[in-house]
Amino acid sequence: MAEQLARDSQYAATVLKTLSNIQRSDALSKIRSGLIKAKDEIICANRLDLELANQSHISSSLIKRLDLSKNGKFDSMCDGIMDVARLEDPLNKITLATELDEGLNLYRVTCPVGVLLIIFESRPEVIANITALAIKSGNAAILKGGKESLNTFKAMAKVINHVLEIETDVPKNAIQLIATRGEVSDLLNQDTYIDLVIPRGSNQLVRSIKDNTKIPVLGHANGICSIYIDEFADIEGKAKRIIVDAKTNYPAGCNAVETLLINEKLLGTEAYKSILESLVSNEVTCHMAPELLRDLPSSLKDKYSKLFVEATERDFHHEFLSLDIAIKTVSDVKQAVEHINRHSSKHTDAIITENEENANIFLNGVDSSGVYWNCSTRFADGFRYGFGTEVGISTNKIHARGPVGLEGLVCYYYQLRGNGQIVGDYLGGGGKKAFIHKHLDTRGMRLK
Missing domain, CATH: 3.40.605.10 (Aldehyde Dehydrogenase; Chain A, domain 1)
Incomplete structure (x- = not known):
């Protein structure tokens, strides 16, 4: 059958x-x-x-x-x-x-x-x-x-x-x-x-x-997508909007963000508090690294206590497919790249920063099928790429x-069109003729 x-x-x-x-x-x-x-x-x-x-x-x-x-x-x-x-x-x-x-x-x-x-x-x-x-x-x-x-x-x-x-x-x-x-x-x-x-x-x-x-x-087996918020990120203009979209637009999608990495220099700042508040105000449960949970801003802890939980190591290897996100800090962009390459499923990862040098370190260093700068991981989609649709996402x-x-x-095959030639006439096959090997312009060329 x-x-x-x-x-x-x-x-x-x-x-x-x-x-x-x-x-x-x-x-x-x-x-x-x-x-x-x-x-x-x-x-x-x-x-x-x-x-x-x-x-x-x-x-x-x-x-x-x-x-x-x-x-x-x-x-x-x-x-x-x-x-x-x-x-x-x-x-x-x-x-x-x-x-x-x-x-x-x-x-x-x-x-x-x-x-x-x-x-x-x-x-x-x-x-x-x-x-x-x-x-x-x-x-x-x-x-x-x-x-x-x-x-x-x-x-x-x-x-x-x-x-x-x-x-x-x-x-x-x-x-x-x-x-x-x-x-x-x-x-x-x-x-x-x-x-x-x-x-x-x-x-x-x-x-x-x-x-x-x-x-x-x-x-691809999993869509463990990460976003890194750099110390030079535009928090109010870009970071918060991107993170909320990447997590809440369609949490069940394989291109939804599952891990948030925050530069440690942002800890204790209003920007850090604002990032967390943008998530919990949208009913996202934040799985915080233990040291972050201990130092959680009291105003957030009191108001959103049920939405802050302690993260386990498994959470950083996990595809939640729900309104959950794992959060930890890193020292710099290089440590963010290292974390992602160790934990991700090589799907799609993003950096939010106004520093072009850091962006390029991230774009060139992350080993994933999609690496983004200042935009949501939810853009990883055949329709949005202009492919019409997609058969799937490959890592x-x-x-x-x-x-x-x-x-x-599609793949390819080779066509050879000749006029009676044989290998025996050419160098390497017993003959004396040399190959030309002249490259032809292929622009607009298509076989009928």
Whole structure:
């Protein structure tokens, strides 16, 4: 069963990559229309998932991710499909061109990765996001949603499968949706046919997949993001707004800040008190390093006593995904960099400072997929980067890194176009001819 499903996906991928950008983008337009027409049915299925989730006492952060009806999420999901459709075609771009000899030209050309296996938890809009990115980039995809979103998943899958089979030129097996965990286990063994696994979910999910497959895995296990407030930070104009946004805008997001590092020179100042007050006044529980909790300003301690707790070492390795943040002091920017590189998950980290030298030490020193200066970590997102949407955020150092959009779902191959040449005529192969190796301008070049 799993092998046949993977084989079908591989064959579909070989057809899908030959379709024109117009054919692929038109398919996305029709998927969007199909989802909009079925909105009531999909939202009804989503409500059922929410009811079951509440009955099962699932965490509030997962329920927020699951809900498709709040804050225009459904409409944004559908608009995101067209954002992807309107992006430049990522395929058949020539990224290198070399004239090896007269009439013998080498080209490096972008192409799809092949077959993607995407496993995700809770967030049903991922189905639309990944379907759009996969089709636009010419990749076949096998999608497995979490049990929490099973009813929503089925409703959306029904629409997508119908549209692809009846209304588009995309092969019907280009997007396949599966529902059981057993199928995933079997698919993780199909390294002959599946080219890349992309897990989106908990640390446990990602670790489990990495431990049980030979297929390359792209993803991140945790989003332990940190913000460092430098001694030269603009506290009132920038620092407070950034910290509150990074923590409270969407606490369940993997790009929400989890650790706050404060330069020790700010201790005892009104700026320090103001930073803490900006958090607790927004109902954020501050997990304070023991020495900070002991010296907490009395006015804050009296008014917000329940929102200040003692931090453990684990808190600085922890993704809260809630209105909680771990706080400690560091002596300078270099110690902040050292702390982050020891504790972070290499997702996204930021410095708040007006000192450019310190900013550059931080930007160059932190080993994460996103490193920011004077802005919120919540900007780590494919839509905000202009990618249309994202298939996930990668903390890998090979292939794609950071929010993975279309460019992260293509690789390349080499085309050599000749006119009867053989290696035996050239130096190193038995002949006397020398290679020219003349680099050609690739600007605007694309294979037809």
